[in-house]
Amino acid sequence: MPTDVPPPDPDVLTLYATATPDKPAVIDPGESPGTPASSLTFAELEARANRLANGLLGLGLGTGDRVVWCGPNGVEVLVLVHAARKAGLVAVPLAYRFTAEEMRFVIADSGAAVVLVDAEQADRVAAVRADLPAVREVVVFRGEPFDGALAWDDVLAGGSDQPPPPPGDGGGSMIYTSGTTGKPKGALRTKADPTMMATLVATLRLQVGTEVHLTTGPLYHSGPLAWATLTHALGGTVVLMRRFDAARWLRLVREYRVTNTFTAPTPLKRVVALPDDELARADLSSMRSLVANAAPVPYALKQEIARKLGEGFLFEVYGSTELGVDAVLPPEEQLQRPGSCGRALPGVELRVVGPDGTPQPTGEPGELQVRSTSTFDGYHGREPVGEGWKSVGDVAHLDADGYLYIRDRGGDLIISAGVNIYPAEVEAVLHAHPDVLDAAVFGVPSEEWGETVHAVVVPRAGRELDLAALDAHVAEHLAGFKRPRSWQVRDELPRTEAGKLLKRVLRAEHVA
Numbered sequence: 001m002p003t004d005v006p007p008p009d010p011d012v013l014t015l016y017a018t019a020t021p022d023k024p025a026v027i028d029p030g031e032s033p034g035t036p037a038s039s040l041t042f043a044e045l046e047a048r049a050n051r052l053a054n055g056l057l058g059l060g061l062g063t064g065d066r067v068v069w070c071g072p073n074g075v076e077v078l079v080l081v082h083a084a085r086k087a088g089l090v091a092v093p094l095a096y097r098f099t100a101e102e103m104r105f106v107i108a109d110s111g112a113a114v115v116l117v118d119a120e121q122a123d124r125v126a127a128v129r130a131d132l133p134a135v136r137e138v139v140v141f142r143g144e145p146f147d148g149a150l151a152w153d154d155v156l157a158g159g160s161d162q163p164p165p166p167p168g169d170g171g172g173s174m175i176y177t178s179g180t181t182g183k184p185k186g187a188l189r190t191k192a193d194p195t196m197m198a199t200l201v202a203t204l205r206l207q208v209g210t211e212v213h214l215t216t217g218p219l220y221h222s223g224p225l226a227w228a229t230l231t232h233a234l235g236g237t238v239v240l241m242r243r244f245d246a247a248r249w250l251r252l253v254r255e256y257r258v259t260n261t262f263t264a265p266t267p268l269k270r271v272v273a274l275p276d277d278e279l280a281r282a283d284l285s286s287m288r289s290l291v292a293n294a295a296p297v298p299y300a301l302k303q304e305i306a307r308k309l310g311e312g313f314l315f316e317v318y319g320s321t322e323l324g325v326d327a328v329l330p331p332e333e334q335l336q337r338p339g340s341c342g343r344a345l346p347g348v349e350l351r352v353v354g355p356d357g358t359p360q361p362t363g364e365p366g367e368l369q370v371r372s373t374s375t376f377d378g379y380h381g382r383e384p385v386g387e388g389w390k391s392v393g394d395v396a397h398l399d400a401d402g403y404l405y406i407r408d409r410g411g412d413l414i415i416s417a418g419v420n421i422y423p424a425e426v427e428a429v430l431h432a433h434p435d436v437l438d439a440a441v442f443g444v445p446s447e448e449w450g451e452t453v454h455a456v457v458v459p460r461a462g463r464e465l466d467l468a469a470l471d472a473h474v475a476e477h478l479a480g481f482k483r484p485r486s487w488q489v490r491d492e493l494p495r496t497e498a499g500k501l502l503k504r505v506l507r508a509e510h511v512a
Helices: 012-019 042-058 075-087 100-110 122-131 152-157 194-203 222-233 246-256 265-272 276-280 299-308 423-431 467-477 503-511
Strands: 024-028 038-041 066-070 090-094 114-118 137-141 172-176 186-189 212-215 237-239 260-263 289-292 314-320 324-329 349-353 366-371 394-398 404-409 414-416 419-421 436-446 450-459 486-489
Touching (some): 012 222, 066 100, 075 090, 075 114, 090 100, 100 122, 194 324, 212 222, 212 246, 265 436, 299 423, 419 423, 423 436
Parallel strands (some): 212 237, 289 314, 450 486
Antiparallel strands (some): 172 186, 349 366, 366 394, 394 404
8 A cells, every 4th residue: 555645734723823923813902992902823823722622632522523612702712613623523603692592402403512602601501501411511711610611721721732633524614594584503514615715715805914804793603703714714813803892893993904804784884873083083994805794785885884984895795604605796896786796706606596496587586596616515404405506595686797686585575465575675775764774674464465564764873763754765766565554663673693684573573
C-alpha cells in the first residue's frame, strides 16, 4: 500500500493563527459604553478553541455528536463554534429568548449529547435538565454553573492547546428554523462547496485579510453566524455586539471601521429612525458590504438608508437557513429594481412553478424552487431531501431579465373572494408612509369573502397614525380588493431575534 498519503488540510483557524498570530480575531467592546473592551488574537482564539475541542472530546464525545449552544453574542460563542468544527461535532444553536419548554424541545429533538449555555439562560436549562436523559453534561459559561453542571473554565482546563486529531467526515451544523409557521425543525448541513463560497465572497465584494465584521443580529440565526465565521475564514476581525442597540451600532461602525455586516431590515429601520444629531455623527465610509436578509427590505427603507447613511454598500440577498444564499441585488441596483431581491448567484438555479410543478411563465407567481450545491442535507429526523430542486414554500415571480421578486411565504397568501392577495405587496405600500415604522398584513376569516385583509401597523416615534389617511394612502397605490378591511395600531410587532415576523402570533391574538 502507498505510504505517501498527503496529510489532511489544516484547519482554517490554525492557518491564520500561524500566519497572523497577533492580529485581532475577536473584539468584545463591552456590553455598554464605558465598559472595558477585550479581544483575542488569532493565536489566542486558536488555543482556546483547541482547549475546548479537546475538552469536549474528553467528555466522551465523538465525530457527528450534537452539541447545543445557547447565549447572546459573545467570545465564548465563537470559541465553541470553532471548537465544534475542529472536533467534528454538529453545532446546534439554540435561541436564548426561548422559554424553558421551547429549549427542552430543541435539545431533545436534536439528540444533543452536551449543552453549553450562558449563565443568563442556565436557569431555563436547569429547569428541564431532568427531562433530558440523553444529555450527558451541561457546561455553563460567563458565570457559575448550577448544581450538576460543569464550569466552562474546568472543561477548557481539561483540554490541550494543540489542535485535536483531524475529525474527517461527520461534523457540521444543525440550525433550527425560526418557527414562524410552527414547531422549529433542525436544518442539517454536513458539507460546504468551496467554489460556491468563493463565488459568494466575490459577489459581495469581500476581501481576504481586510474585513472587519460587526455582529448586528444574534449568532444563533444562520445569517449572522455565517457572516461572522466567513469573516474569520477570510482572516478578518469580528466585533461583537451582545445585543443590538441602534445608536451604539453606529458608533461601533465608526470606531472600528467596520467593513461588513449582516442584518434583518428591522435593525436598519431603528438605525435610520435615530435622531438627526445621532445620524449626523455617523460614518459608514468604511462599509463595503452591508447585507440585508431574513425578510423583504421595503423600498422606502432602501431610499431612507441611501439618504441618511449613504450609498454603495447595501446588498439585499434572498436565502434561507435551508437553501443558503440564492439571489443577490448589488448596491448600484437597489433603487433601480423596486421590489426585487436580485438575480441568481452564479452557480445557483432558480425557477418558479405552478401547483402542478410545471414552470410558470415570466412574471407569473408560483412556488420558488432552488437548485445548487449549497443547499442543506435535510431536516433532522426526516428523510434526506437529496439533490435537485428544493423549496421552503416562498411565493415569487421572475421577470424577463431574471430578477427575483418574493411575493410571500406560501402560508401567508390571502384568498379573498377567490382572488390571491400577497401581503408583502400591501406591507410595502404601508412601509412607504412616513408615519409607519413597521407593518404586518394577514388574512382573517370572513363569512362573505372567505378572508379579508387585516393590517397591524406601528407608528414611528413621536407620530400618531391617522388610519383614514393611511387607508387613503393605500387606495392611491393598490386596487380596492387589496386594501385592508380592518386595522390595528400597536407599539411593536412580534418578531424573532433574527427579525422574522411572527404572523402566527398575530393571527392567534386576533382570533382570541
